[in-house]
Amino acid sequence: MKFLKFLLLFITIQVSAQQGGMWIPSLLEGMNETEMTNLGSKLTAKDIYDVNNSSLKDAIGHFNGGCTSEVISDKGLILTNHHCGFGQIQSHSSLENDYLKDGFWAMSLDEELPNEGLYIEFIVRIEDVTSQVLAGITDSMTEKEKQSLIDRNSNTYQKTVAKEAWQDTKVKSFYEGNQYFLFVTERFEDIRLVGAPPTSIGKFGSDTDNWVFPRHTGDFSMFRIYADANNRPAKYSKDNKPYKPKHFLPVSLDGVEEGDFTMVFGFPGTTSEYLPAVAIQHITEEFNPTNIAIREAALKVIDAKMKESDAVRIKYASKQARIANAWKKWIGENLGIKKSDAVAKRRAFEATFTKALKEKNLEDKYGNILPEFDNLYKDFGPINIKRRNFVEVFLVTNELMQMTFRAYQMEEAIKADPENFEKAKARLVGTLQGIHKNYDADVDKGVFNNVMPFYNKNVQTSIYDKTAFTNLDQALKLLEGNAKEVLKKLNKDVAYQYAKPMITEFYNTIDKAYQEKNQPITALQTKYMTALMEALPNARYFPDANSTLRVTYGQVRGYSPRDAVYYNPVSYLDGVVEKYVPGDYEFDVPEKLLELHKNKDYGQYADSNGKVPVCFLGTNHTTGGNSGSPAIDAYGNLVGLNFDRVWEGTMSDMNYDPEICRNIMVDLRYVLFIVDKYAGATHLIDEMKLVHPKKK
Ligand code: ARG
Numbered sequence: 001m002k003f004l005k006f007l008l009l010f011i012t013i014q015v016s017a018q019q020g021g022m023w024i025p026s027l028l029e030g031m032n033e034t035e036m037t038n039l040g041s042k043l044t045a046k047d048i049y050d051v052n053n054s055s056l057k058d059a060i061g062h063f064n065g066g067c068t069s070e071v072i073s074d075k076g077l078i079l080t081n082h083h084c085g086f087g088q089i090q091s092h093s094s095l096e097n098d099y100l101k102d103g104f105w106a107m108s109l110d111e112e113l114p115n116e117g118l119y120i121e122f123i124v125r126i127e128d129v130t131s132q133v134l135a136g137i138t139d140s141m142t143e144k145e146k147q148s149l150i151d152r153n154s155n156t157y158q159k160t161v162a163k164e165a166w167q168d169t170k171v172k173s174f175y176e177g178n179q180y181f182l183f184v185t186e187r188f189e190d191i192r193l194v195g196a197p198p199t200s201i202g203k204f205g206s207d208t209d210n211w212v213f214p215r216h217t218g219d220f221s222m223f224r225i226y227a228d229a230n231n232r233p234a235k236y237s238k239d240n241k242p243y244k245p246k247h248f249l250p251v252s253l254d255g256v257e258e259g260d261f262t263m264v265f266g267f268p269g270t271t272s273e274y275l276p277a278v279a280i281q282h283i284t285e286e287f288n289p290t291n292i293a294i295r296e297a298a299l300k301v302i303d304a305k306m307k308e309s310d311a312v313r314i315k316y317a318s319k320q321a322r323i324a325n326a327w328k329k330w331i332g333e334n335l336g337i338k339k340s341d342a343v344a345k346r347r348a349f350e351a352t353f354t355k356a357l358k359e360k361n362l363e364d365k366y367g368n369i370l371p372e373f374d375n376l377y378k379d380f381g382p383i384n385i386k387r388r389n390f391v392e393v394f395l396v397t398n399e400l401m402q403m404t405f406r407a408y409q410m411e412e413a414i415k416a417d418p419e420n421f422e423k424a425k426a427r428l429v430g431t432l433q434g435i436h437k438n439y440d441a442d443v444d445k446g447v448f449n450n451v452m453p454f455y456n457k458n459v460q461t462s463i464y465d466k467t468a469f470t471n472l473d474q475a476l477k478l479l480e481g482n483a484k485e486v487l488k489k490l491n492k493d494v495a496y497q498y499a500k501p502m503i504t505e506f507y508n509t510i511d512k513a514y515q516e517k518n519q520p521i522t523a524l525q526t527k528y529m530t531a532l533m534e535a536l537p538n539a540r541y542f543p544d545a546n547s548t549l550r551v552t553y554g555q556v557r558g559y560s561p562r563d564a565v566y567y568n569p570v571s572y573l574d575g576v577v578e579k580y581v582p583g584d585y586e587f588d589v590p591e592k593l594l595e596l597h598k599n600k601d602y603g604q605y606a607d608s609n610g611k612v613p614v615c616f617l618g619t620n621h622t623t624g625g626n627s628g629s630p631a632i633d634a635y636g637n638l639v640g641l642n643f644d645r646v647w648e649g650t651m652s653d654m655n656y657d658p659e660i661c662r663n664i665m666v667d668l669r670y671v672l673f674i675v676d677k678y679a680g681a682t683h684l685i686d687e688m689k690l691v692h693p694k695k696k
Pocket residue numbers: 083203205206207210211321322324325624627643644645
């Protein structure tokens with residue numbers, strides 16, 4: 001009876017857990033392939049990842065290290081999110097050419113705009129190198145010794161890897177350091193901006209709609225990869241040619257309906273799915289609230305100033321979006337954890353784990369793990385918060401403090417070795433120029449006034465009147481002369497004098513204590529992962545996201561956010577018009593779009609119900625970094641562009657729950673509709689391969 005109950009429990013876990021997880025593309029054969037087929041996929045593991053033939057993976061590029069992008073034509077045309085190309089769109093924008101506000105469309109190749117520093121990286125192949133990397137590691141080694149041997153092994157091995165001269169390699173840790181994989185990569189650096197809708201389409205609904213459904217955002221932008229005469233990666237040159245990819249994604253005109261298979265292929269950044277309950281508690285009850293409060297205080301100022309002035313709006317667009325995005329996500333995460341009773345469920349799971357340890361005689365080996373977590377977090381909690389408050393104030397929200405922080409780093413580098421002077425100075429000059437490109441001292445002063453109290457009650461706003469750092473020319477003057485002169489001038493600056501004791505304390509005590517208390521937690525997390533797999537070997541384990549290429553799959557599904565409410569999985573252009581508020585900061589809509597809607601001028605982009613779909617939901621398990629990832633249909637065609645998750649489901653970074661975790665995608669037909677009907681960039685449509693997989 002007991003066994004039967006266990007078996008039943010196991011079966012239900014297996015079925016409901018058929019979704020969720022971010023899987024390694026080279027290891028899909030077997031369980032994942034079967035699950036995908038059960039969900040409606042017609043693809044084989046080899047269609048997705050193949051080393052010897054072109055496959056879907058060859059169309060997926062890591063966009064500037066933080067987002068995902070995909071190739072959608074044989075001329076290297078790239079699709080990603082508007083919010084992923086935001087920095088580039090902003091950098092080409094001015095009050096005269098306000099591409100943020102009006103959008104941008106290159107009508108021919110020579111109108112496409114180069115972007116210094118922007119790159120797209122593809123994965124050539126993936127190898128399991130666990131045995132090579134862990135060779136010689138023993139239990140008796142300290143964590144430090146282990147890590148240094150791991151680094152050495154991995155560097156030695158990478159030197160032996162067969163690859164082309166223009167390719168690179170990297171080794172990444174999986175399953176909290178229980179497994180290691182090597183990636184051979186190819187990085188393209190001549191990436192040009194091709195098109196972007198106006199912000200009123202690409203960021204429609206702005207912060208009010210961010211992280212929520214129903215959603216009506218056309219969050220896309222387009223770029224193009226250029227390569228040298230041999231079709232290989234090259235720095236920008238006007239002689240470069242559009243890249244000829246190994247594979248590009250055809251675009252489906254048939255769309256999706258509830259229950260259809262979808263797969264999201266991209267580069268998810270970070271998740272922590274195997275945290276103990278005590279950690280989830282710390283994050284939601286202590287860590288998130290302090291972050292939320294500081295960012296709210298900063299946004300109060302930034303938002304108001306952006307509404308007052310177009311110049312400030314353009315300057316602070318990216319910064320505001322970055323601060324607001326995580327702020328709202330943390331609020332949703334807390335909501336979801338609470339709503340799904342995640343902490344209690346995790347405790348219950350831990351009881352199962354503890355029982356399994358007992359049954360398998362593993363108590364001696366692993367029985368101390370959970371109590372030890374409880375102990376360690378008691379100590380770690382306060383210092384983590386203290387450190388985080390510093391980071392939020394000095395490195396995330398306030399730019400004057402950030403400048404003094406970087407100046408401090410220069411001073412320390414010079415003190416360590418006077419030879420460092422020129423290099424450290426150049427680095428600081430770069431930082432100062434970067435910040436001042438989009439700086440407004442008045443906004444920053446307001447932010448300072450609001451956020452500093454979270455770190456130090458001694459708030460001296462008057463430093464803004466006397467410091468050199470708020471003016472680029474004056475700040476650069478501080479850095480003229482030899483090392484001794486520079487340090488002398490720097491130490492006379494009032495802002496520097498104000499910040500230096502806090503930065504010193506950060507380095508000498510706070511960060512040090514944080515590292516000391518965090519390291520045993522990391523080590524214990526590795527041991528916990530090993531223990532889980534040993535004690536409960538039949539569960540379905542996927543590795544946490546680590547900015548490597550992953551596959552996640554699911555189906556198009558609506559969800560119920562609260563009692564008696566159900567969200568349909570698809571939103572339509574009608575909904576954009578419903579939300580439209582003339583002149584509003586978030587919900588205004590271009591005249592032309594309203595006209596297309598009024599005349600039902602939809603071309604080939606309407607659904608069978610005669611409406612243009614805008615966004616849809618799926619059960620794909622995604623996270624930050626999956627922005628811009630393609631949503632691929634059962635046949636390998638592009639149907640959607642991933643860009644967000646629903647509010648109640650953002651907790652999926654710690655606790656994926658198929659009931660309420662949904663990713664949000666732009667329907668590709670909305671992208672095509674905007675490119676074609678709104679922007680008139682029909683040459684781009686002609687370049688793509690449009691298909692009808694459902695009308696065979
Ligand atoms: N929440 C999405 C993400 O995490 C979209 C962010 C951009 N949109 C915005 N309103 N800030 O990237």
